Amino acid sequence: xxxxxxxxxxxxxxxxxxxxxxxxxxxxxxxxxxxxxxxxxxxxxxxxxxxxxxxxxxxxxxxxxxxxxxxxxxxxxxxxxxxxxxxxxxxxxxxxxxxxxxxxxxxxxxxxxxxxxxxxxxxxxxxxxxxxxxxxxxxxxxxxxxxxxxxxxxxxxxxxxxxxxxxxxxxxxxxxxxxxxxxxxxxxxxxxxxxxxxxxxxxxxxxxxxxxxxxxxxxxxxxxxxxxxxxxxxxxxxxxxxxxxxxxxxxxxxxxxxxxxxxxxxxxxxxxxxxxxxxxxxxxxxxxxxx
Numbered sequence: 495x496x497x498x499x500x501x502x503x504x505x506x507x508x509x510x511x512x513x514x515x516x517x518x519x520x521x522x523x524x525x526x527x528x529x530x531x532x533x534x535x536x537x538x539x540x541x542x543x544x545x546x547x548x549x550x551x552x553x554x555x556x557x558x559x560x561x562x563x564x565x566x567x568x569x570x571x572x573x574x575x576x577x578x579x580x581x582x583x584x585x586x587x588x589x590x591x592x593x594x595x596x597x598x599x600x601x602x603x604x605x606x607x608x609x610x611x612x613x614x615x616x617x618x619x620x621x622x623x624x625x626x627x628x629x630x631x632x633x634x635x636x637x638x639x640x641x642x643x644x645x646x647x648x649x650x651x652x653x654x655x656x657x658x659x660x661x662x663x664x665x666x667x668x669x670x671x672x673x674x675x676x677x678x679x680x681x682x683x684x685x686x687x688x689x690x691x692x693x694x695x696x697x698x699x700x701x702x703x704x705x706x707x708x709x710x711x712x713x714x715x716x717x718x719x720x721x722x723x724x725x726x727x728x729x730x731x732x733x734x735x736x737x738x739x740x741x742x743x744x745x746x747x748x749x750x751x752x753x754x755x756x757x758x759x760x761x762x763x764x765x766x767x768x769x770x771x772x773x774x775x776x777x778x779x780x781x782x783x784x785x
Contacts, residue, residue: 498559501566512626525550557581568729596660603659617666634661724759
């Protein structure tokens, strides 16, 4: 089986690593635009070759794969699809796992369909580690039901979300308003608590009010997710904002959450144990950017 990745970041690598264990004779190839960046090309090439993934010189070299996973940053999803469109044709399947709005997936699907290839809207519903391609997913598209059966035989943990592209990602985008919003609220509340000199009291009160969140671990996890993956999560929240805008709701809320995610990403990897030594710089950054 020939599988290709358009974009080879965290999600693509996680999918590859577990899929490779299931496919004894699988052939993998990947292209990432960082291969064209002198500052990042060596690391990206090593990430591919160390896994036995063939390095593609351009998106065109992926077109003969049976499955092509598009796994790029949210703001690049449409451009990534356009880069491979001239090389797609009958028998190819573009699996769009990007965290973008339903409207974006509808637009991408129309472009792919015009080439004679098939398009699949896939929404990844949990962190990709440690389960890789066994992470819960939702699938949507005209052939999603048949494709889902084959994917399940390979260990994918999928559910059918609908025949229309965008149906799967709609669920993820709306869910993300809560998940990423909870991260942002937790961070803002704890920063405010520390700045006000009542950190211990706030933590004790929240622990009592919401005991199911396990406050011995929950805050550290929220800080770790935003500082490690804030850029990607911010891009996803802007797409959630576009989703809410299209529904006539408050997409601006998501853009506020995105701004917090972006600012946390700029800080670097931190946990609550390091909070008090970095709170001054965090608060200063908030003031400077009017967050």
